[in-house]
Amino acid sequence: MGYACPVCEIPQQDETHLANHLAFSAMLGREGxxxxxDEHVPDWEGMGPEELGERAAAFATEEEFETVFEDTTGNRGGAGRFEDAVPPQRGRQAMGGEASEVLAEAEAMTREMYESEEE
Structure with missing residues (x-):
């Protein structure tokens, strides 16, 4: 079971993944x-993934997806370190300044997440 994003219907494994998807998509300016x-969870910017996920899931369709999500296999798609999990930085030069800053912030947040999991 998982949730379909209420905006783009991309499947998300659970409430936390739904929250991260929505927040990162919003920060990256993905349509809608x-x-x-802002309409459904007006105070979303101050929430952590657990709280945002719980609130957003109330509006999302719960569905059974046939896809196996990478992190359900126990090896994150073979990635054992942050550097292995982050895709190459292709196209960064073509991005505008703000988009590049948002991507750098997302990478830093991801790095922190991986480092805290290792502790």
């Missing part, structure tokens, strides 16, 4: 995500 969050 920030507007949806």
């Amino acid at each position: 995500h920030e507007e949806w969050l």
